[in-house]
Amino acid sequence: MQIDHGSRQPYYAQIVTGIEQDIAHGVLQSGEQLPSVREMARQHLLNPNTVSKAYKQLEVQQIIETVPGKGTYVKAADSTLVRQELRAQFTQIVRLAGQSGVSMTELHSWLDQMGEK
Structure with a gap:
């Protein structure tokens, strides 16, 4: 997943789209752990709140799930x-x-x- 810092699309939306595409193309598999919010923010030079917003949106869409104390994972595909x-x-x-x-x-x-x- 790449973040385009010159894009007009908000960063959180780019994260959502990137993760959705990675799942659709098989880059991310069901049950695979995603980087922590802090790690994802560090990797892409973003504010952790931005990554958190993206993760929350993906959770609402039931694409990922966060297990307290364990991490965030790709949910089984519907x-x-x-x-x-x-x-x-x-x-x-x-x-x-x-x-x-x-x-x-x-x-x-x-x-x-x-x-x-």
Whole structure:
């Protein structure tokens, strides 16, 4: 995860987005421990309150959980949320394919080939 100090997006929002993307791309796994608030703040040259705000937002979204005295962890993925994210990404791919002249038949063929592996 990178923080863009020149971005107009608030730092806490960049942390939220970064962690969400790291989970979606498999960089962070279910049950994996996140750096402490202080460590994350030190790594990215941020105020600990900023990191705390991001962690609280991720907890409200039930993406992470904090275990008092133990740390903050990535929660087990909710299969419904994962399916929604996959569908959204797949929709983007289908649109892009259509704009690039790839037919639905060809997309089906690709999926069939992937399913055989």
